[in-house]
Amino acid sequence: MPELRVGERHWSVAPGSNLLDALNQNGVAVPYSCRAGSCHACLVQCVQGVPSDNRPDALSAEQRQQGWRLACQCQVVEDLQVHTFDPQVDGRPAEVVAVDWLSASVLRLRLTTERPLRYSAGQHLVLWAGNVARPYSLASLPEEDRFLEFHLDCRQPGAFSDAARQLKIGDPIRLGELRGGALHYDPDWHTRPLWLLAAGTGLAPLFGVLREALRQDHQGAIRVIHLAHEASEHYLAKPLQAMADGRSNLSVEFWTPAGLPQALAQLRLVSRQTLALVCGAPDSVDAFARRLYLAGLPRNQLLADVFVPRG
Template structure:
């Protein structure tokens, strides 16, 4: 059977085993979220040997040349010597510059050790000590170099438990910056723009909305935010203060009726969706029925564990 070496540890695994599963099963604590090769939380570095990679295109040629692989997409076919992502060595330091609570939702603002070039809607892996989780950026590049994230801390979780104890000046580490499916294209300026979010799925759409307005978007802008309670509409006041933006704050039990009210005025409509998988699927199904072409629906799905 193939042999894996991680630091001083050595163990054998069944052939064709998923690399992420065997590493975590052996207690190596490799973080992950999407398991689809998108979030890049599960980066590992191959020092000797290479696994079978199902999605080599998920990493740049330079990263692959350095031996980096996404564990979730790899199968073990031979002996491997690995190094896990080390946030102290491989991550970018960032200090906590803002902590604002909206019920159980934390608006976290970080000042990175160096300025990052990014677009609204991208995401980063945040490391708090040895615990990591990918989060979408709620900021846009014009936000004074501060990076903003919205963390749902309602349920216990390895990362959210630590987030509750953060303080101004605390240091986190940033993993790789990634582009998800969500973004704003200046070519959309005359098109209707629908932004549909559930919970903290609003985070990337908040950045994209403000970027669209900054760029002088001319078409209709419609925002639908779904939450389980009124308090869950944590950006309600800020959204409703935006001129020219139609805002619908919907409770989860009212979602079917709200979706039935989505009437398409133009087949040029662009729709951006974000939230838990089940809600995003409901959004997408209704948009298809309403007549929005599939290639004009962009979606990011949030993992449901904290």
């Protein structure tokens, strides 16, 4: 049986054991969220030995060369020595500069770092509060904001959101891996119709993408749709409407589940050149995507980022 070693601890595991489970079940606390290889919260470094990896494409060649792997996607097939991500050593320090509620369930968190973080609209970042880590999309824009902004969905209890509720200005926090998802703005889209469809806090990265498009003076029509579980949870309605009031090519719409079937049925493309960026929970992303495909949107013109529930 292969042996798994972490620091001074070592124990035997069954061949083919999932690395994340083998660590957590033996008292080595490795955080995780999606278990699908998307969130990168379970990052570990293999110091000796190589696991079988279901998602070799999930990390960069440089990260893999350094031994980093996503524990949820790996199986132990030989003796393996692992270094778990230590936010105090491996993470980047940050400080809370603002924490406030945008709605009854959406908490806005703003952080600053000593050294500027290089990122783009649409990317997400792993945040560490103590030993709890979760990935969150960036809602800020590096060219315009001096802080990193995140929108936390606090409708349901969770280890990170519970810890975030207690944060105060000046509190330290650690940053993990920065990751680029499917969402971004490409200057080559300058004249094409752009649809941004979000559910819940899936609006956060698309708010950054929208601001980047406007910063680059996007000339095509921009349509923003936000689906919230109730009208009071359209937490960026005022800033979005203020943007639209001053721009003839920008429209915003606010949907709720009660009107969703009718709204989806009326969704029509005005151009086959339309690009659609979609973000939110799996069911909402699927509903948006299905309707867009039926409306004639080519599949390669839809970019989606799914907020996978903690598994």
